[in-house]
Amino acid sequence: MRIAVVSDGDGGGWLRELGDGTPPAPVRRVGDLAAAVREAEHSGGQPPRWVWADTEDLYPDLVRAGVRVSRCHDASLTEALLLGYRARHTEPHSLGAAWARLHDLPVPDDPVRPLGEGTAAQPALFEADRSTLPPGTDRLDALVEVHADQRGRISGLPSPDRMALLVAVESAGALAAVEMSHDGLPWRPEVHDRVLTEILGPRPRSGQRPPVLADLAAQISEVVGHEVNPDSPAQVLRAMAWVGHPVASTRSWVLEGVDHPLVPLLLRYKELARLYSANGWAWLETWVRELPGGGTGDGPRLGRFRPDYVVGGVVSGRWATRGGGALQIPRSVRSAVRADPGWVLVRADAGQLEPRVLAAVSGDGALAAAAAEEDLYARLAAHVGDDRERAKIGLLAAMYGQTSGDAAPLLATMRRLYPHALEYVDAAARTGEGGGIVRSWLGRTSPAPGDWAATVAAADGDRRRRAHGRFTRNFVVQATAAEWALVLLAALRQELPETPEGGGIVFFVHDEVVLHVPADLAEEAVRAIDRAQTRTRRILFGDTPVRFPLAVSVTDCYADL
DNA sequence: GGAAAGCGCCAC
DNA sequence: AAACGTGGCGCTTTCC
Known part of the structure; x- marks a missing residue:
């Protein structure tokens, strides 16, 4: 069952059950939207699929009210996928834009979401309507209409089941993103501060360098013989030339x-x-918030890092983040990521994901045989008759389009041993060099290049064509790897046991998820991960021999992993 | 005096 | 060993 839902901006909203082929049920007005959603979610039987305009608008308030839903259809994300399929990535994809296109009306720009509008913001129960629909439009009617149109467009595609799956997991990813932002990654501010102080010296007044950096800067200036700002590449360049070692860059x-x-x-x-x-x-001050009451007594100060995830924020379908640089937490501060007392972190990391994806989508028998092994690269090395590191470089070069350096002779070997895999990425590269578009396994589509005639005619047209070929070459692999991760995330949401507040999936980056669970649920969580990965492989690739092994570890501290 | 470009490094 | 894909982001420099 599907239920379309819009909020009234004041804690309530309107619901309407959508029948398959049957006339839609009457509109139901509710004063407490969170309560109504919770009730429908737990009424027994299979929970509904919630149809709404935009998960980022509606779901954070539900999560803050303690409500989680299992499935949704995010009309805005769906619109972006369907527009992308037609190489119309740049067109607005909000509900209002989709509705306007259906009615041949002027299409509104997408709303700009400033930093911190996710669950990181202070609670503001059911914020004012951010709809891009024209004033006076019935928002529920518009949503129902756009949703029906989207389902029709999906069923008209050559592989409707794949796009339907992509829409479902993209939507599930949006749910997971909101939940992760709400729960946050456990972060100990005092551990982070200790790491910084050990490496940099005590925290300086604002505007000054920490002692260790100041000392290094002074030594640098002394060696050069005059004042040098090491933060300035131009000054460093001049300094290197001055001491007799000119360099092309710093x-x-x-x-x-x-x-x-x-x-x-x-x-x-x-x-x-x-x-x-x-x-x-x-x-630390900007991005890590201490839990209320978390610092009382002798216990550690418990904090949370709550990045704002942007689902579908990268053309390849990987996620982006807004603020905080969550996708690049450096190893040096990972020791600050600690489970709460009595809890553990469970990390699952997909190793060698992209070459395995290539083996699965290309159907290359020899590569699939290597990808049936725990260590794909070791098996590759045995095939190639070279060491593991060079076999790895050869395969990565094939996927990234590298042609120079060490990779050139390796590529010839790869082409001979894994012809179907190489042809798969070579074909994608040829399409891109010709200005065409390519698709992932489930149908996410690469953006068409801008004015291609002008690109080709430009002085560096050849270089640009090859660059676009490298992009499409990588896209077919990276975008499918992102789909694998999305399916895993969606499956994991369903498989994981219920945890107390703050538990569950707390971090996700490309091919790795981190769970935060009470210690006595750790074993059950590991089993859930195992079930989720089995389902993921079957859902995406059926009975492929390719394996997608997840390295799963249970620990107190992210740095140990 | 703020925006934007250039540089460089971090992550996968 | 070093130019090969996707990003975020802070600092300096340049532009207006």
Whole structure:
């Protein structure tokens, strides 16, 4: 059963059951939307699929009210996928935009979502309507109409089941994203502060460098013979030339090739300055919130990092985040990620996901045989007759479109041993070089290049064509890997046991999920992960021999993993 | 004085 | 060993 729902901006809303082929049920007005949703969700039998305009608008308030739903149809994300399929990525995809296109009316721009509008913001129960529908339009009618149209467009596709699955898991991902932002990644502020102080020295007043950085900067200036700001690439470039070692850039790997006492100082400065500016005390204050009452008594101070996830924020279907740099938590501060007392972190990490995906989608028998193994690259090395590291470089080069350096001779070997796999990515690259679009396994579509005629005619047209070929070459693999991760996430939401508030999936990044569960639920969580991964492989690739092994570990601290 | 570009590093 | 895909983001410099 599907139930369309809109909120009234004041805690209540309207619901309407959607029958398959039968006339829709009458509209139901409810004063307490969260209570109505909770009731329908637990009324016995299979829970409904909630049809709504935008998960980011509706679901955070439900989650704050303590309500979780199992399934939804996010009309906005669905519209983006369907527009993308027709290579119309740049067109607005809100409910209002979809409705306007149905009625040949001017299409409104998508609303801009400023930072922190997710669950990170302070509770503001059922915020004002953010609809892009024209004033006076019945929002529930519009939603029902757009939803019916979307289902029709899906069923008209060459592979409707795949797009239906993609829509379902994209929507489930949106639910998971809101829940993860709400629960947050457990983060100990005092551990983070201790790490920073050990590496950088005590926290400085604002505007000053921490002691260790200040000392390094002074040493650098002393070696050069005059004041140098190591944060300025231009000044570092001049300083290197001044000491007799001109370099083309100040990138670390370039400097590493230079033998001069200035180099280790600069490299050390870069490393520490990065930590200070990207994940230093300012980051900690901005992004980690202590739980109310979490710091009482002798216990540790419990905090939460709550990034704002952007589902579908990357063309390939990977997620982006808004603020906090959640996709790049550096190893040096991961020791601050600790389970609460009595709880554990369960991490599941898909190893070698992209080559396995390539084996599955291309149907290459030899690569699939290697991908049936726990360590794909080791098996590859045996095939190729080379060491593991070089076999790995060869395959990655094939997927990324690298042609120079070490990879060139390896590629020829790869092409001979895994012809179908190589042809799969080569074909995608050829399409891209010709200005065409490619699709993932479930039908997510690469954006069409901008004015292609102008691109080709440009002075560097060849370079641009090849760059677009590398993009489409990688897209077919990366976008399908992202789908695998989305299906896993959706399956995991269903398989996981109920946990107390704050438990469940708390972090997700490309091919890795982190759960936070009471210690006595750890074993059950590990079993749930195992069931979810089995379902994921079967749902996506049927009876493929390819395995997608997940490294699962249970621990107190993310740095241990 | 703020926006945008350029650089560089972090993650997968 | 170093130019090969997707991103976020902070700092400096340049532009208006």
